[in-house]
Amino acid sequence: MAETYQEGSGAGADFDLSQFYQIFFEEAGENLDQMEQMLLDLDLSSANDEELNGIFRCAHSIKGGSATFGFSDVAELTHQMESLLDRLRRHELQPIPQMVDVLLESADASRSLLARHQAGGQGEAVSTTSLVRRISELAAGLVPGDAPAVAPPPPPAAPAPTPATQAAAPAPAPKVVTPAVAGQARTLEIQIGPLDRLEQADAIKELFRDIPGLGAIRDIESPQANTRSFAVETTSTNDDLLDLFAFHVAKEQVLIRDAAAPASGAAADEDEETVLAAGAPGGEAYGFFSEAPGAPRADAPHAAQAPAQAVKVAAAPKASEPKVAMQAQMESTTIRVDVKKVDQLINLVGELVITQAMLAQNSRGLDAGAYQQLLAGLADLDRNTRDLQESVMSIRMIPMSIVFSRFPRMLRDLANKLGKKVELVTLGEATELDKGLVEKITDPLTHLVRNSCDHGIEMPADRLAKGKSEHGTITLSASHQGGSIVIEVRDDGRGLSREKILSKAQERGIEVSEQMSDAEVWQLIFAPGFSTADEVTDVSGRGVGMDVVKRNIAALNGSVEIDSAEGYGMKVSVRLPLTLAIMDGMSVGVSDEVYILPLSSVVESFQVNADDVSTVAQGSQLVKVRDEYMPVIALEKIFQVPRFDPNKSSNIMVVVEADGSRVALLVDELLGQHQVVVKNLESNYRKVPNVSGATILGDGTVALILDTGGLVRRARH
Amino acid sequence: MQSILAVDDSPSMRKMVSFTLTGAGYHVVEAVDGQDALEKAESHNIDLVLADQNMPRLDGIGLTRKLRENPKFKTIPILILTTESSDQMKQAGRTAGATGWLVKPFDPNRLIEVIQKVIR
Numbered sequence: 112m113a114e115t116y117q118e119g120s121g122a123g124a125d126f127d128l129s130q131f132y133q134i135f136f137e138e139a140g141e142n143l144d145q146m147e148q149m150l151l152d153l154d155l156s157s158a159n160d161e162e163l164n165g166i167f168r169c170a171h172s173i174k175g176g177s178a179t180f181g182f183s184d185v186a187e188l189t190h191q192m193e194s195l196l197d198r199l200r201r202h203e204l205q206p207i208p209q210m211v212d213v214l215l216e217s218a219d220a221s222r223s224l225l226a227r228h229q230a231g232g233q234g235e236a237v238s239t240t241s242l243v244r245r246i247s248e249l250a251a252g253l254v255p256g257d258a259p260a261v262a263p264p265p266p267p268a269a270p271a272p273t274p275a276t277q278a279a280a281p282a283p284a285p286k287v288v289t290p291a292v293a294g295q296a297r298t299l300e301i302q303i304g305p306l307d308r309l310e311q312a313d314a315i316k317e318l319f320r321d322i323p324g325l326g327a328i329r330d331i332e333s334p335q336a337n338t339r340s341f342a343v344e345t346t347s348t349n350d351d352l353l354d355l356f357a358f359h360v361a362k363e364q365v366l367i368r369d370a371a372a373p374a375s376g377a378a379a380d381e382d383e384e385t386v387l388a389a390g391a392p393g394g395e396a397y398g399f400f401s402e403a404p405g406a407p408r409a410d411a412p413h414a415a416q417a418p419a420q421a422v423k424v425a426a427a428p429k430a431s432e433p434k435v436a437m438q439a440q441m442e443s444t445t446i447r448v449d450v451k452k453v454d455q456l457i458n459l460v461g462e463l464v465i466t467q468a469m470l471a472q473n474s475r476g477l478d479a480g481a482y483q484q485l486l487a488g489l490a491d492l493d494r495n496t497r498d499l500q501e502s503v504m505s506i507r508m509i510p511m512s513i514v515f516s517r518f519p520r521m522l523r524d525l526a527n528k529l530g531k532k533v534e535l536v537t538l539g540e541a542t543e544l545d546k547g548l549v550e551k552i553t554d555p556l557t558h559l560v561r562n563s564c565d566h567g568i569e570m571p572a573d574r575l576a577k578g579k580s581e582h583g584t585i586t587l588s589a590s591h592q593g594g595s596i597v598i599e600v601r602d603d604g605r606g607l608s609r610e611k612i613l614s615k616a617q618e619r620g621i622e623v624s625e626q627m628s629d630a631e632v633w634q635l636i637f638a639p640g641f642s643t644a645d646e647v648t649d650v651s652g653r654g655v656g657m658d659v660v661k662r663n664i665a666a667l668n669g670s671v672e673i674d675s676a677e678g679y680g681m682k683v684s685v686r687l688p689l690t691l692a693i694m695d696g697m698s699v700g701v702s703d704e705v706y707i708l709p710l711s712s713v714v715e716s717f718q719v720n721a722d723d724v725s726t727v728a729q730g731s732q733l734v735k736v737r738d739e740y741m742p743v744i745a746l747e748k749i750f751q752v753p754r755f756d757p758n759k760s761s762n763i764m765v766v767v768e769a770d771g772s773r774v775a776l777l778v779d780e781l782l783g784q785h786q787v788v789v790k791n792l793e794s795n796y797r798k799v800p801n802v803s804g805a806t807i808l809g810d811g812t813v814a815l816i817l818d819t820g821g822l823v824r825r826a827r828h
Numbered sequence: 829m830q831s832i833l834a835v836d837d838s839p840s841m842r843k844m845v846s847f848t849l850t851g852a853g854y855h856v857v858e859a860v861d862g863q864d865a866l867e868k869a870e871s872h873n874i875d876l877v878l879a880d881q882n883m884p885r886l887d888g889i890g891l892t893r894k895l896r897e898n899p900k901f902k903t904i905p906i907l908i909l910t911t912e913s914s915d916q917m918k919q920a921g922r923t924a925g926a927t928g929w930l931v932k933p934f935d936p937n938r939l940i941e942v943i944q945k946v947i948r
Contacts, residue, residue: 128844128936130847131840131843131844131847134839134840134843135840138838138839138840165884168837168882168883168884171882171911172837172838172882174911175838175841175911175932175933176838176840176841178911178932178933179840179841179844179932179933179934180840298916329920329923331923342919344916396930396931396934396938397907397928397929397930397931397934397938397942398913398918398928398929399927399928399945399946400918400921400922400926400927400928403922403925403926403927403928404896404902404903404904404905404906404925404927405876405903405904405905405906405927405946406905406927406928406946407945407946
């Protein structure tokens with residue numbers, strides 16, 4: 112039924128649902144993320160209703176959407192998940208780790224099915240048959256390879272509810288059908304009274320609230336004034352209920368009646384439930400309640416009849432109302448915007464900043480008295496532009512929690528695979544970072560976390576033998592430090608072994624000496640193809656790794672540092688600029704050209720004496736700075752800057768550091784430090800060696816931003 | 829133009845419903861859950877409420893119950909969208925004062941058809 116759509120005769124319009132696909136994909140993705148997070152946070156021994164309801168609602172939403180938009184494979188799988196979760200939230204089953212496992216796997220499968228639909232059905236569809244089977248087994252109370260484990264409801268139920276599916280092997284791929292009604296729920300009508308005070312019966316309602324699994328209760332109209340009546344759904348026997356009620360009211364005051372199926376109209380004073388105008392064959396696609404306000408009827412003699420029933424029921428317990436969900440609140444205060452639009456905005460603001468800088472520069476020579484108003488206006492413009500730039504940049508800022516949230520799941524799977532016990536601690540999740548950086552930092556961070564789990568954390572037995580706790584801890588933290596963000600991956604595992612790294616480096620033909628400082632030794636692991644893992648595991652240790660991490664982070668104008676104590680663990684700190692779109696730069700002049708150096712890589716600058724420079728083989732030069740020799744790079748030669756005055760030559764050097772090495776750049780003058788808006792040269796022109804981008808200066812000229820990493824590598828060869 | 833309050837926590841369902849009804853000539857006010865719907869119902873002139881059952885904060889039946897407490901909404905049609913048309917659900921909807929129900933998933937044409945039956 113669920114999958115067949117009856118063509119209505121209504122508007123007769125042909126609706127193209129595909130226009131809602133994108134929004135559904137995004138929404139389903141969010142729901143899956145949220146569900147995964149909640150599943151991981153779930154404490155199986157004390158799962159509360161709110162959590163279980165939240166997880167259920169995620170599966171429910173995805174199911175509803177995918178069925179509506181015609182993605183039946185997703186609908187089928189999520190329907191199974193929903194059924195299992197429904198039994199969990201009704202406390203008919205006790206949550207067990209296998210359920211969390213299968214739900215997580217199903218979430219992954221749903222994600223991949225959705226991705227396939229999003230790509231227009233391209234690629235191999237994952238098979239969900241075995242997942243569907245496993246879920247339905249669990250939902251039937253069967254633990255795979257174990258005895259049936261139906262959680263007994265807290266008040267001893269008479270005959271344990273035996274799910275019908277338990278006997279017969281579940282069909283491999285059940286159709287989307289209405290969820291099987293759980294257990295042997297009965298609908299009862301319970302009348303309490305006569306009572307001195309009607310409030311006395313509230314205690315009965317509280318019983319249902321306080322005892323999970325007892326069932327549901329709600330007020331209904333009572334036939335007698337001094338009595339209260341309730342409609343109750345429960346799996347407990349009458350005797351059990353009476354025993355429970357006896358704490359609050361005398362048994363003689365309780366009258367329990369079996370209400371037949373509600374559809375057939377149980378209560379004496381109730382109208383028969385009639386379904387009017389159910390259009391579909393089978394009559395279940397929609398329906399109206401007779402006598403209900405607003406319901407269509409052939410003759411409407413007592414149209415104004417108010418829903419008397421409803422008014423009385425209004426005070427009914429609100430147990431079924433889920434607690435405040437943050438999701439819903441957030442949704443009403445945020446809007447979705449295409450990243451392209453934001454980037455366009457940022458670009459425009461960048462242009463505005465440049466125009467403003469040009470105006471400021473051109474107005475510098477103006478007489479303050481004669482142009483007072485113009486200058487005041489320009490000062491305002493300056494301030495507003497800055498504020499605008501800051502606000503616009505903040506749109507692109509997203510919290511680190513987006514990156515961190517992927518790790519609990521990854522670590523859980525990884526630790527299981529390796530047979531290790533690992534706890535993840537995350538700090539500073541609210542720290543914000545540019546979206547572009549977030550995307551690029553995810554892979555390197557994943558690598559670092561994998562490394563920590565695989566190489567750092569020891570096996571539980573080894574840890575115990577060393578007097579450590581069985582559980583290893585990996586800490587991920589993010590914080591702002593000045594204009595940078597620092598992300599740390601710390602573990603309390605075995606740490607780096609100086610001897611091992613030195614001997615490995617020697618094997619690889621890297622020059623080492625016993626006198627190297629620890630920091631220098633740790634830097635060796637960034638050498639290409641370096642791995643100290645005793646054996647290559649499935650997870651990491653194939654030798655591609657730290658060098659790639661380092662290169663990726665350097666490409667973001669960031670740096671990586673390692674700290675380690677053998678036997679106690681290690682810490683990798685990644686320092687990144689807050690955004691890629693704006694950079695603190697130092698501008699230097701060579702002849703008439705201006706170049707920008709990333710301030711993060713500038714170490715120092717000094718005026719050089721001819722004595723300190725020595726020429727070595729093939730004309731390359733070295734400069735001695737405080738007993739340290741470093742290569743000299745003349746920017747005029749690299750960029751072939753024309754020189755009109757042959758007698759003039761550079762004598763200022765700027766030392767820049769990248770990839771752990773330093774070079775001295777020979778320039779004519781230091782022009783100053785300022786923020787520059789980075790323009791991508793590749794997308795506007797093409798890749799240029801030794802240049803990472805370009806910017807437009809206050810006077811409207813273009814200046815190239817130098818790729819210090821590239822310059823350092825050039826000096827090495 | 830008649831106004832319909834469309835209540836669903838799922839943005840895609842909300843958009844779909846809103847698009848369908850707007851196309852059929854109704855004015856649509858969207859709400860993200862029952863609580864939001866209560867506020868929107870107060871501040872807009874609403875002729876019909878179309879509410880999803882399963883929502884955070886306040887579900888469809890809870891919303892119906894609350895709306896019926898207010899004399900202003902005593903007689904307007906309230907339709908519940910649900911994935912299950914079980915007897916319990918119907919009983920709960922009826923007791924709360926709902927006008928009727930519509931089972932998800934539904935076709936946009938079906939939605940208009942049902943709306944046209946109750947809105948005048």
